[in-house]
Amino acid sequence: MANLTTFQISEIAKDTYVINEAGMSAMFVVKGSDRALLIDCGVGMTDLKAVVAMVTDLPYDVVITHGHLDHIGGAAQYEEVYIHKADADTLQAIPYDDLADYVENLGKMGAYDVYHCSPTDIRRSDKVSKALDLHEGMTFDLGGRILEVIETPGHTPGSCSLIDKKERILFSGDACNVNTLCLGCSVNTLLKGLDNIKSREADFDRNFNGHVGYAGMPLVSSMPETVLDDAIHICETILDGTADIVEVDGLFGRKSMAVMYGAVRVCIDPQRLIDDGEAPAR
Ligand SMILES: [Zn+2]
Numbered sequence: 001m002a003n004l005t006t007f008q009i010s011e012i013a014k015d016t017y018v019i020n021e022a023g024m025s026a027m028f029v030v031k032g033s034d035r036a037l038l039i040d041c042g043v044g045m046t047d048l049k050a051v052v053a054m055v056t057d058l059p060y061d062v063v064i065t066h067g068h069l070d071h072i073g074g075a076a077q078y079e080e081v082y083i084h085k086a087d088a089d090t091l092q093a094i095p096y097d098d099l100a101d102y103v104e105n106l107g108k109m110g111a112y113d114v115y116h117c118s119p120t121d122i123r124r125s126d127k128v129s130k131a132l133d134l135h136e137g138m139t140f141d142l143g144g145r146i147l148e149v150i151e152t153p154g155h156t157p158g159s160c161s162l163i164d165k166k167e168r169i170l171f172s173g174d175a176c177n178v179n180t181l182c183l184g185c186s187v188n189t190l191l192k193g194l195d196n197i198k199s200r201e202a203d204f205d206r207n208f209n210g211h212v213g214y215a216g217m218p219l220v221s222s223m224p225e226t227v228l229d230d231a232i233h234i235c236e237t238i239l240d241g242t243a244d245i246v247e248v249d250g251l252f253g254r255k256s257m258a259v260m261y262g263a264v265r266v267c268i269d270p271q272r273l274i275d276d277g278e279a280p281a282r
Protein backbone atom coordinates (compact mmCIF):
# COMPACT_ATOMS: atom_id res chain seq x y z
CA MET A 1 0.00 0.00 0.00
CA ALA A 2 1.27 3.42 -0.85
CA ASN A 3 2.13 5.57 2.11
CA LEU A 4 0.31 8.78 2.89
CA THR A 5 1.89 12.07 1.94
CA THR A 6 3.72 14.10 4.55
CA PHE A 7 0.60 15.48 6.13
CA GLN A 8 -2.88 14.46 7.17
CA ILE A 9 -5.72 16.92 7.82
CA SER A 10 -8.55 16.11 10.25
CA GLU A 11 -11.51 18.20 11.34
CA ILE A 12 -11.68 18.25 15.15
CA ALA A 13 -14.54 20.75 15.57
CA LYS A 14 -16.54 23.11 13.40
CA ASP A 15 -14.11 25.26 11.40
CA THR A 16 -11.20 23.69 13.27
CA TYR A 17 -8.58 21.47 11.67
CA VAL A 18 -5.47 19.68 12.80
CA ILE A 19 -2.63 19.15 10.36
CA ASN A 20 -0.61 16.15 11.44
CA GLU A 21 2.77 16.57 9.79
CA ALA A 22 3.93 12.99 9.23
CA GLY A 23 3.56 12.09 12.90
CA MET A 24 6.25 14.65 13.77
CA SER A 25 4.01 17.34 15.25
CA ALA A 26 0.62 18.94 14.91
CA MET A 27 -0.55 22.30 13.65
CA PHE A 28 -4.03 23.70 13.97
CA VAL A 29 -6.09 25.93 11.72
CA VAL A 30 -8.92 27.77 13.47
CA LYS A 31 -11.41 29.73 11.40
CA GLY A 32 -13.74 32.56 12.26
CA SER A 33 -15.96 34.51 9.88
CA ASP A 34 -13.28 37.10 8.99
CA ARG A 35 -9.89 35.59 9.74
CA ALA A 36 -8.16 32.37 10.63
CA LEU A 37 -5.27 31.42 12.88
CA LEU A 38 -2.50 28.92 12.26
CA ILE A 39 -1.13 27.48 15.49
CA ASP A 40 2.45 26.18 15.14
CA CYS A 41 4.51 25.51 12.04
CA GLY A 42 5.62 21.90 12.37
CA VAL A 43 9.04 20.56 11.39
CA GLY A 44 8.94 22.28 8.02
CA MET A 45 8.52 19.34 5.65
CA THR A 46 5.30 20.78 4.29
CA ASP A 47 4.42 23.68 2.01
CA LEU A 48 2.37 25.26 4.79
CA LYS A 49 0.72 27.97 2.73
CA ALA A 50 -0.51 25.39 0.24
CA VAL A 51 -1.81 23.10 2.97
CA VAL A 52 -3.56 25.87 4.90
CA ALA A 53 -5.14 26.98 1.60
CA MET A 54 -6.82 23.58 1.43
CA VAL A 55 -8.97 24.46 4.43
CA THR A 56 -9.32 28.23 4.26
CA ASP A 57 -8.89 31.18 1.95
CA LEU A 58 -9.25 33.65 4.83
CA PRO A 59 -6.31 35.84 5.84
CA TYR A 60 -4.56 34.44 8.89
CA ASP A 61 -1.97 35.09 11.58
CA VAL A 62 0.56 32.54 12.77
CA VAL A 63 1.10 31.72 16.45
CA ILE A 64 3.94 29.56 17.76
CA THR A 65 3.18 27.85 21.09
CA HIS A 66 6.87 27.46 21.94
CA GLY A 67 10.31 27.55 20.42
CA HIS A 68 11.08 23.89 19.90
CA LEU A 69 12.32 22.71 16.53
CA ASP A 70 9.27 20.53 15.86
CA HIS A 71 7.01 23.60 16.17
CA ILE A 72 9.17 26.30 14.53
CA GLY A 73 10.66 24.25 11.67
CA GLY A 74 8.27 25.74 9.13
CA ALA A 75 8.17 29.24 10.64
CA ALA A 76 10.54 30.72 8.04
CA GLN A 77 7.78 30.23 5.44
CA TYR A 78 6.10 33.26 7.03
CA GLU A 79 7.33 36.85 7.25
CA GLU A 80 6.15 37.21 10.83
CA VAL A 81 4.89 34.95 13.59
CA TYR A 82 3.64 35.52 17.12
CA ILE A 83 5.87 33.94 19.78
CA HIS A 84 6.51 34.69 23.46
CA LYS A 85 9.62 36.80 24.00
CA ALA A 86 11.21 34.16 26.24
CA ASP A 87 11.26 31.73 23.28
CA ALA A 88 11.66 34.23 20.43
CA ASP A 89 15.44 33.77 20.02
CA THR A 90 14.85 30.25 18.73
CA LEU A 91 13.65 31.71 15.42
CA GLN A 92 17.13 33.12 14.78
CA ALA A 93 18.75 29.78 14.27
CA ILE A 94 16.40 26.96 13.38
CA PRO A 95 18.61 23.87 13.81
CA TYR A 96 17.97 22.09 10.51
CA ASP A 97 20.50 19.33 11.18
CA ASP A 98 18.83 18.59 14.52
CA LEU A 99 15.48 18.62 12.72
CA ALA A 100 16.79 16.01 10.30
CA ASP A 101 17.80 13.83 13.26
CA TYR A 102 14.38 14.33 14.81
CA VAL A 103 12.62 13.27 11.61
CA GLU A 104 14.85 10.24 11.28
CA ASN A 105 14.22 9.21 14.91
CA LEU A 106 10.44 9.53 14.68
CA GLY A 107 10.54 7.95 11.24
CA LYS A 108 12.17 4.85 12.65
CA MET A 109 9.70 4.88 15.56
CA GLY A 110 6.92 4.30 13.05
CA ALA A 111 6.33 7.41 10.94
CA TYR A 112 8.15 5.91 7.94
CA ASP A 113 5.70 2.99 8.00
CA VAL A 114 2.80 5.40 7.54
CA TYR A 115 4.05 8.51 5.76
CA HIS A 116 6.05 9.03 2.62
CA CYS A 117 8.72 11.35 3.98
CA SER A 118 12.39 11.68 4.85
CA PRO A 119 14.73 14.31 6.33
CA THR A 120 15.41 15.53 2.79
CA ASP A 121 11.86 16.93 2.74
CA ILE A 122 12.79 19.58 5.31
CA ARG A 123 12.58 22.98 3.65
CA ARG A 124 15.71 24.81 4.72
CA SER A 125 15.65 28.59 4.69
CA ASP A 126 18.02 31.42 5.49
CA LYS A 127 15.08 33.69 6.25
CA VAL A 128 14.24 34.57 9.83
CA SER A 129 10.63 35.39 10.61
CA LYS A 130 9.95 38.58 12.49
CA ALA A 131 8.88 37.72 16.05
CA LEU A 132 5.70 39.48 17.15
CA ASP A 133 5.12 39.46 20.89
CA LEU A 134 2.75 36.87 22.31
CA HIS A 135 1.66 37.26 25.92
CA GLU A 136 -0.94 36.55 28.59
CA GLY A 137 -4.36 38.01 27.89
CA MET A 138 -3.79 38.70 24.19
CA THR A 139 -6.70 37.84 21.96
CA PHE A 140 -7.11 36.96 18.31
CA ASP A 141 -10.54 38.04 17.09
CA LEU A 142 -11.33 35.85 14.10
CA GLY A 143 -14.90 37.14 13.69
CA GLY A 144 -17.48 35.45 15.89
CA ARG A 145 -14.69 33.52 17.53
CA ILE A 146 -11.99 34.83 19.85
CA LEU A 147 -8.90 32.91 20.88
CA GLU A 148 -7.19 34.01 24.08
CA VAL A 149 -3.54 33.51 24.94
CA ILE A 150 -2.46 32.24 28.34
CA GLU A 151 1.14 31.86 29.44
CA THR A 152 1.90 28.26 30.38
CA PRO A 153 5.66 28.04 31.02
CA GLY A 154 7.36 24.84 32.12
CA HIS A 155 7.96 22.90 28.93
CA THR A 156 9.88 25.97 27.80
CA PRO A 157 10.14 29.39 29.49
CA GLY A 158 7.94 30.99 26.82
CA SER A 159 5.34 28.27 26.30
CA CYS A 160 1.85 29.64 25.64
CA SER A 161 -1.53 28.01 25.14
CA LEU A 162 -4.69 29.28 23.44
CA ILE A 163 -8.24 29.01 24.65
CA ASP A 164 -11.11 28.82 22.21
CA LYS A 165 -14.25 29.40 24.26
CA LYS A 166 -16.52 28.93 21.25
CA GLU A 167 -15.56 25.32 20.55
CA ARG A 168 -14.30 24.88 24.12
CA ILE A 169 -10.82 23.73 23.15
CA LEU A 170 -7.47 24.34 24.83
CA PHE A 171 -4.58 24.33 22.36
CA SER A 172 -1.76 23.58 24.76
CA GLY A 173 1.34 23.12 22.61
CA ASP A 174 3.55 20.78 24.64
CA ALA A 175 2.62 22.41 27.98
CA CYS A 176 0.26 19.78 29.42
CA ASN A 177 0.09 16.25 28.09
CA VAL A 178 0.64 12.62 29.08
CA ASN A 179 4.41 13.02 28.77
CA THR A 180 5.06 16.55 29.98
CA LEU A 181 8.71 17.51 29.74
CA CYS A 182 9.89 20.25 32.10
CA LEU A 183 12.78 21.75 30.13
CA GLY A 184 14.78 24.86 30.94
CA CYS A 185 12.39 25.69 33.77
CA SER A 186 11.96 24.81 37.42
CA VAL A 187 9.26 22.41 38.54
CA ASN A 188 7.77 25.37 40.40
CA THR A 189 7.50 27.28 37.10
CA LEU A 190 5.81 24.29 35.47
CA LEU A 191 3.32 24.17 38.33
CA LYS A 192 2.53 27.86 37.84
CA GLY A 193 1.89 27.22 34.16
CA LEU A 194 -0.40 24.30 34.96
CA ASP A 195 -2.18 26.39 37.60
CA ASN A 196 -2.85 28.99 34.93
CA ILE A 197 -4.54 26.35 32.76
CA LYS A 198 -6.47 25.13 35.82
CA SER A 199 -7.77 28.66 36.44
CA ARG A 200 -9.38 28.54 32.98
CA GLU A 201 -10.71 25.01 33.21
CA ALA A 202 -14.34 26.19 32.95
CA ASP A 203 -13.65 27.46 29.42
CA PHE A 204 -12.67 24.22 27.69
CA ASP A 205 -13.65 20.57 27.43
CA ARG A 206 -10.86 19.28 25.23
CA ASN A 207 -7.09 19.69 25.41
CA PHE A 208 -5.31 19.27 22.09
CA ASN A 209 -1.57 19.24 22.50
CA GLY A 210 1.06 19.90 19.90
CA HIS A 211 1.28 16.30 18.76
CA VAL A 212 -1.47 14.10 17.43
CA GLY A 213 -0.76 10.70 15.95
CA TYR A 214 2.77 10.68 17.36
CA ALA A 215 5.23 8.88 15.05
CA GLY A 216 3.23 6.12 13.34
CA MET A 217 0.03 6.21 15.37
CA PRO A 218 -2.86 7.16 13.09
CA LEU A 219 -4.75 8.68 16.00
CA VAL A 220 -6.31 12.11 16.45
CA SER A 221 -7.59 12.82 19.94
CA SER A 222 -7.46 15.27 22.78
CA MET A 223 -5.62 14.48 26.00
CA PRO A 224 -7.35 12.36 28.68
CA GLU A 225 -9.51 14.51 30.96
CA THR A 226 -7.39 13.80 34.04
CA VAL A 227 -4.12 15.02 32.50
CA LEU A 228 -4.18 18.48 34.03
CA ASP A 229 -4.97 17.35 37.58
CA ASP A 230 -2.52 14.47 37.36
CA ALA A 231 0.29 16.76 36.18
CA ILE A 232 -0.47 19.27 38.96
CA HIS A 233 -0.46 16.48 41.53
CA ILE A 234 2.94 15.31 40.30
CA CYS A 235 4.44 18.80 40.59
CA GLU A 236 2.96 19.28 44.06
CA THR A 237 4.42 16.01 45.31
CA ILE A 238 7.83 16.75 43.78
CA LEU A 239 7.89 20.10 45.55
CA ASP A 240 6.72 18.74 48.92
CA GLY A 241 9.29 15.93 48.75
CA THR A 242 6.86 13.00 48.64
CA ALA A 243 7.23 12.09 44.97
CA ASP A 244 8.94 8.91 43.85
CA ILE A 245 11.44 10.23 41.30
CA VAL A 246 12.72 7.44 39.05
CA GLU A 247 15.02 7.11 36.04
CA VAL A 248 13.18 6.44 32.79
CA ASP A 249 13.96 6.09 29.10
CA GLY A 250 13.21 9.52 27.73
CA LEU A 251 13.02 10.58 24.11
CA PHE A 252 15.30 8.68 21.70
CA GLY A 253 16.79 6.52 24.43
CA ARG A 254 18.08 9.40 26.55
CA LYS A 255 17.79 8.78 30.29
CA SER A 256 15.62 11.19 32.22
CA MET A 257 14.31 11.56 35.76
CA ALA A 258 10.55 11.40 35.99
CA VAL A 259 7.50 11.03 38.20
CA MET A 260 4.43 9.07 37.13
CA TYR A 261 0.88 9.48 38.39
CA GLY A 262 -2.44 8.60 36.77
CA ALA A 263 -2.27 9.16 33.04
CA VAL A 264 0.80 11.37 33.20
CA ARG A 265 4.57 11.22 33.28
CA VAL A 266 6.44 14.43 34.06
CA CYS A 267 10.16 14.49 33.23
CA ILE A 268 12.17 16.91 35.35
CA ASP A 269 15.62 18.03 36.40
CA PRO A 270 15.69 17.11 40.13
CA GLN A 271 18.31 19.85 40.63
CA ARG A 272 15.86 22.49 39.50
CA LEU A 273 12.80 22.43 41.73
CA ILE A 274 12.52 26.14 42.40
CA ASP A 275 14.78 28.91 41.12
CA ASP A 276 16.50 31.48 43.32
CA GLY A 277 14.15 34.34 44.02
CA GLU A 278 11.15 32.60 42.47
CA ALA A 279 7.89 32.89 44.40
CA PRO A 280 6.68 29.43 45.40
CA ALA A 281 3.50 28.26 43.69
CA ARG A 282 2.33 26.63 46.96
ZN1 LIG B 1 8.21 21.03 22.73
Ligand SMILES: [Zn+2]
Pocket (backbone or CB within 6 Å): 025, 068, 070, 071, 174, 210, 211
Ligand atom coordinates in the same frame (compact mmCIF):
# COMPACT_ATOMS: atom_id res chain seq x y z
ZN1 LIG C 1 6.67 19.15 20.37
